Amino acid sequence: xxxxxxxxxGIVGPTHNYAGLSYGNVASAKHKGMVANPRExxxxxxxxxxxxxxxxxxxxxxxxxxxxxxKTLRDHGFTGSDAEMLAAAWKASPALVANICSSATxxxxxxxxxxxxxxxxxxxxxxxxxxxxxxxxxxxxARVTGRILKVMFPEGERFKHHDPxxxxxxxxxxxxxxxxxxxxDYGEAGVALYxxxxxxxxxxxxxxxxxxxxxxxxxxxxxxHATRGDKTLFVRQNPAAINAGAFHNDVVAVSNKNVHFxxxxxxxxxxxxDRDIQAAMGDVEMQFVRVPASAVPIxxxxxxxxxxxxxxxxxxxxxxxxxxPTEVAETPSTKAYVDQLVSSGxxxxxxxxxxxxxxxxxxxxxxxxxxxxxxxDDDINAMGSNSILDDALxxxxxxxxxxHYRDRLAVDDLADPQLMxxxxxxxxxxxxxxxxxxxxDFQR
Ligand SMILES: N=C(N)NCCC[C@H](NC(=O)CCC(=O)O)C(=O)O
Numbered sequence: 074x075x076x077x078x079x080x081x082x083g084i085v086g087p088t089h090n091y092a093g094l095s096y097g098n099v100a101s102a103k104h105k106g107m108v109a110n111p112r113e114x115x116x117x118x119x120x121x122x123x124x125x126x127x128x129x130x131x132x133x134x135x136x137x138x139x140x141x142x143x144k145t146l147r148d149h150g151f152t153g154s155d156a157e158m159l160a161a162a163w164k165a166s167p168a169l170v171a172n173i174c175s176s177a178t179x180x181x182x183x184x185x186x187x188x189x190x191x192x193x194x195x196x197x198x199x200x201x202x203x204x205x206x207x208x209x210x211x212x213x214x215a216r217v218t219g220r221i222l223k224v225m226f227p228e229g230e231r232f233k234h235h236d237p238x239x240x241x242x243x244x245x246x247x248x249x250x251x252x253x254x255x256x257x258d259y260g261e262a263g264v265a266l267y268x269x270x271x272x273x274x275x276x277x278x279x280x281x282x283x284x285x286x287x288x289x290x291x292x293x294x295x296x297x298h299a300t301r302g303d304k305t306l307f308v309r310q311n312p313a314a315i316n317a318g319a320f321h322n323d324v325v326a327v328s329n330k331n332v333h334f335x336x337x338x339x340x341x342x343x344x345x346x347d348r349d350i351q352a353a354m355g356d357v358e359m360q361f362v363r364v365p366a367s368a369v370p371i372x373x374x375x376x377x378x379x380x381x382x383x384x385x386x387x388x389x390x391x392x393x394x395x396x397x398p399t400e401v402a403e404t405p406s407t408k409a410y411v412d413q414l415v416s417s418g419x420x421x422x423x424x425x426x427x428x429x430x431x432x433x434x435x436x437x438x439x440x441x442x443x444x445x446x447x448x449x450d451d452d453i454n455a456m457g458s459n460s461i462l463d464d465a466l467x468x469x470x471x472x473x474x475x476x477h478y479r480d481r482l483a484v485d486d487l488a489d490p491q492l493m494x495x496x497x498x499x500x501x502x503x504x505x506x507x508x509x510x511x512x513x514d515f516q517r
Contacts, residue, residue, distance in 0.1 A: 074260065074449045074450060074451065075260075075449065075450050076191075076258065076259040076260030076447060076448065076449050077130075077131055077259055077388075077447070077448060078130070078131075078259055078329075078385070078386070078445050078446070078447055078448075079131045079132070079133055079445070079446050079447075079448045079453070079461075080122075080125060080130065080131075080132055080133065080383070080385075080443040080444070080445055081133040081134060081135045081181055081443060081444045081445075081446065081460065082118055082121065082122050082132065082133070082134055082135065082181065082442050082443045083118070083134075083135050083137065083178060083179035083180060083181035083184070083442055083443075083444075084115055084118060084134055084135065084136055084137050084179065084470070084503070085111055085114030085115045085117075085118055085137065085176055085179045085431065085432065086111065086137030086138065086140055086176030086178060086179065086496070086500075087111055087137070087140075087176075087477060087478050087479070087492070087495060087496040087499050087500070088111070088140045088141065088174040088175075088176055088482070088487065088492065088496055089109050089110075089111040089114050089176040089179070089431065089482065090109045090111075090171070090174065090175070090176070090482050090483070090484055090486075090487060091104045091105055091106060091107040091108075091109050091434060091435060091484070092105065092171035092172075092174075092175065092484050092487075093105025093106065094171065094172060094175055094177075094208065094209075094210045095177075095208055095210075095320070095435075095436060096208075096282065096283065097282030097283050097285075097315070097318065097320045098318065098320050098435075098436040099318035099375055099376070099436065100433060100434055100435060100436035101435050101436045103434075104434040104435065106484060107434065108481055108482065108483045109431065109434075109481075109482045109483075110431060110479075110480050110481060110482070111176070111431075111478045111479055111480075111482055112474055112475065112478035112479060112480045113431055113480065114176075114179070114431035114432060115470070115471075115474035115478060116471065116474060117427075117428055117429050117430070117431055117432070118179070118429065118432070118442060119467055119470060119471060119474075120427065120428075121396070121427050121429060121439060121442065122134070122462055122467070123462075123467060124396070124425065124427060125383075125385065125387075125396065126462060127389075128385070128387035128388070128389050128390060128394065129387055129388030129389040129390075130385060130387060130388070131448075131453070131461065132461070132462045133460045133461045133462060134460055134462060134470070134507070135178075135181045135184060135221065135225075135444060135460070136221065136500070136503050136504070136507060136509065136512075137176055137178050137179060137500070137503075138176075138178040138214060138217050138218075138513070139217070139496070139497065139500055139513035139514055139515050139516075140173065140174045140175065140176060140496060141159060141170065141173045141174045141487070141493055141496070142173040142174075142213055142514065143155055143158060143159075143173075143514065143515060144514040144515075145173045145213050146158045146159075146162050146173065149169075155490070155493060155515075156490040156493070159488065159490055159493055160488070160490070163487075163488040167484075167487075167488070170487050170488060171210075171484060171487060172209050172210040172213075173210070173213065174487045175210040175211075177208075177210055177211050177214070177435070178214055178217075178218070179432060179437065179442060180250075180432075180437045180441040180442060181441075181442065181443060181444035182248060182249045182250040182321075182323055182440055182441045182442070182443060182444060183203050183205060183211070183214075183247050183248045183249070183250050183321070183441070184202065184203065184214075184218050184222070184248055184249070184444050185200050185201055185202045185203055185218060185222060185248050185249065185444065186200075186201050186203065186246070186248050186249055186252050186294050186298070187199065187200055187249060187444070187445070187446055188254075188265065188298035188300050189254070189259070189263070189446065189447035189448070190231070190447075190449070190452070191256075191259075191260055191261060191262050191263065191447070192254070192262055192263050192265065192298075192300045192301070192304070193233075193298055193299055193300055194299035194300075194301075195233065195299065197230070197231055197232060197233040198226070198231060198232050198233070198446070198447075198448075198452065199233045199234075199235065199297070199298040199299075200222050200226065200232065200233070200234050200235065201234075201235040201236075201237065201238070201246075201294050201297060201298070202214075202215045202216075202218040202219040202222065202236075202237045202248075203215060203218075203237065203246045203247050203248030203249075204237040204238050204239070204244065204245065204246050204290075205245075205246070205247060205248075206240075206241050206242045206244065206245040206246070207242055207245045207247070207283050207285035208285075215237035216237070217512065217513065217514065218237075219234065219236070219237065220512045221509065221512050222234060224457050224458050224509050224510055224512060225456055225457055225458045225460055225509075226455075226456065226457070227455065227456075227457040229455075231451070231452055231455050232452075232455070235294075235297045235298075238290055238293055238294070240273075240290075242287075243273040243274065243287060243289070244273060244287060244289060244290045244293065245285050245286055245287050245290055246286060246287075246290040246291070246294065247285050247286050247321055248444075249323075249444060249445065250321035250322065250323040250440075250441065251267065251268045251269065251286045251291070251310075251321055251322045251323070252265065252266070252267055252268070252291075253265070253266040253268070253322075253326070253327075253328040253333070254266075254328070254447070255328055255330070255331060255333065255350060255353075255354060255359065256330055256331070256357075256447075257330065257331060257357040258330065259330075259447040259448075260447070260449065261357075262301070262304065263304070263447075264304045264305070264306065264350060264353040264354055265295065265300050265304065265305045265306065266306045266307075266308065266328075266350065267291035267292070267294070267295060267305070267306065267307045267308075268286070268291075268307075268308055268309070268310050268322035268326075268340075269284070269286045269287055269288040269290070269291045269307065269308075269309055269310065270283070270284025270285055270286050270287070270309070270310050270312075270315055271284035271286075271287055271288070271309075272287060272288050272289070273287040273288065273289035273290070274289075277312065279312040279316075280312050280315055280316065281316045282315050282316055282318070282320065283315075283320070284310070284312075284315055285320060285321070286310075286321075288307060288309070291307055292307065295307075303353060304353050305353075306346075306349055306350065306353060308340055308346055308349075309340075309341065310322050310325075310339065310340065311338050311339055311340055311341045312341075313338055313371070314336070314338050314339050314371065317338075317371045317372060317375055318372075318375040319339070319371075319374075319375060320436070321441075322339065323380070323381055323440050323441065324374070324375060324378065324380060324381055324438075325338070325339035325371070325374060325375075325380050326339045326340075326380055327380050327381070327382060327383070327384045327440055328384065329384035329385060329386060329393055330386060330393075331354070331357055331358065331359050331360055331420075332359075332360045332361075332362065332384065332393060332420045332421070333347075333350065333359065333360075333361050333362065334362040334364070334380065334384055334395075334421065335361075335362070335363060335364065335380065336363075336364050336366070336369065336371060336374050336379075336380060337363050337364060337365050337366055338366055338371050339380075343363060347359070347361050347363075360419070360420045362414070362419065362420070362421065364379075364380075364410060368406065368409075368410050369406045369407055369410050370406065373404050373406045373407055374407070376400070376404060377398070377400045377401045377403070377404035377407040378397075378398050378400060378401065378433065378438035378439075379397070379401050379404075379407045379410070379411070380440075381398070381437075381438030381439060381440040381441060382395045382396055382397040382398070382401070382438065382439055382440060383395070383396040383439045383440050383443060384396075384421070387423075390422070390423055391422065392420065392421065392422025392423060393420050393421045393422060393423070394421075394422070394423040394424070394425060395411065395415075395421055395423070395424045395425070396425050396427060396439045397411065397424055397425065397426050397427070397439065398426070398427065398428075398429055398430075398433055398438045398439055399426045399427065399428050399430070400430075400433060401426065402426045411424045412424075427439065429442065458507050458508050458509050459506070459507050459508040460507055466506075469506055470506070473499070473502060473503065473506060476499075477495060477498065477499035477502070478495075478499065479492070479495070497515050500513055500515075501513075501516065504516070
């Protein structure tokens with residue numbers, strides 16, 4: 074049976090904006106208050122997906138969430154019509170409205186942790202939506218994410234869904250952004266690497282920025298997914314990386330099959346980690362591409378998002394391909410590094426640069442924008458929605474974005490009830506296009 078990596082890219086939401094909500098995320102803070110272009114965001118995302126498809130990859134999409142999230146307002150005691158609640162909330166706290174309007178759901182690497190069927194005890198693919206407890210604007214995502222995933226991957230003999238972890242920031246979980254899977258091929262048993270920022274019950278005095286993921290959360294997910302103990306590893310992210318702005322491990326490391334591409338400051342003891350991964354992989358030889366700080370200072374890695382690239386095995390190419398943000402080409406150290414990397418004769422042979430600036434300004438590169446799922450043909454056939462892109466669906470989504478989305482959005486526009494109406498009618502139509510049913514709170 075043929076197996077492949079399917080990338081499910083998040084579609085940018087109609088209220089995409091720059092409110093600077095994520096403490097510890099350098100780009101989000103830097104671009105606070107800028108005018109966003111949600112329509113361009115969708116089109117940049119579809120362009121990236123289209124590029125991967127042209128390389129022979131299977132590409133899916135995940136929808137944005139309903140924003141403004143009126144259910145959160147209702148849960149906080151606001152009453153009245155939708156417009157009355159929005160107006161009252163804006164009067165009470167523009168910051169609250171910014172939080173319930175964030176389109177952070179586009180970063181689907183944070184949607185869930187996934188253990189594919191070849192790795193689990195019951196031979197099913199397991200999904201746990203990330204609770205994203207560290208940031209208020211993201212903590213409201215998990216329930217709807219779970220609902221969407223259950224429609225897309227119906228629970229049964231192939232797919233198994235778990236509830237997001239409870240326990241607040243003590244059990245903070247950021248999903249696949251802190252989880253790597255190594256394997257010989259996608260359908261073979263793999264090794265899972267969980268990367269956390271701190272222990273749940275200790276004060277991490279070495280962190281100036283939040284360590285969003287806790288070790289206990291990672292271990293809980295591994296237990297729930299019942300992956301093999303000798304093929305499940307846990308490692309702490311280097312505090313220096315978090316303090317430099319790597320709020321998720323995928324800002325300083327990326328993997329594909331038997332290749333681990335990472336910055337030398339991503340982990341405290343990279344030699345030990347290499348040995349542990351190799352031991353868990355057994356006969357399958359790992360290739361470690363460790364980037365020295367002398368070639369790429371960690372500040373350049375964080376600024377350019379070199380490691381927040383997608384590392385893929387494109388069916389139409391020999392050797393692996395990095396899908397990089399254009400910022401990497403504009404940063405001298407990372408451009409020089411990538412040039413020598415692809416000509417070195419190593420496992421990474423191609424570098425493609427794509428413009429995802431609307432997302433990058435909020436700290437989301439190509440890797441943040443996608444949720445990877447290793448799937449067999451039978452898994453794809455068992456999906457419950459119309460989420461796999463072909464040319465027709467791509468064209469439909471482009472037309473949909475052009476019809477509904479604004480090309481200019483300032484933070485103050487979030488108070489506009491007309492924007493709310495536009496957002497809900499766009500999302501209502503999207504659930505029909507993607508055959509998702511009534512997954513949003515405003516549809517229930
Ligand atoms: N690295 C991965 N996998 N994902 C990137 C997530 C970026 C996101 N930015 C934001 O949420 C900013 C939103 C704002 O400021 O409006 C975050 O910090 O959680």
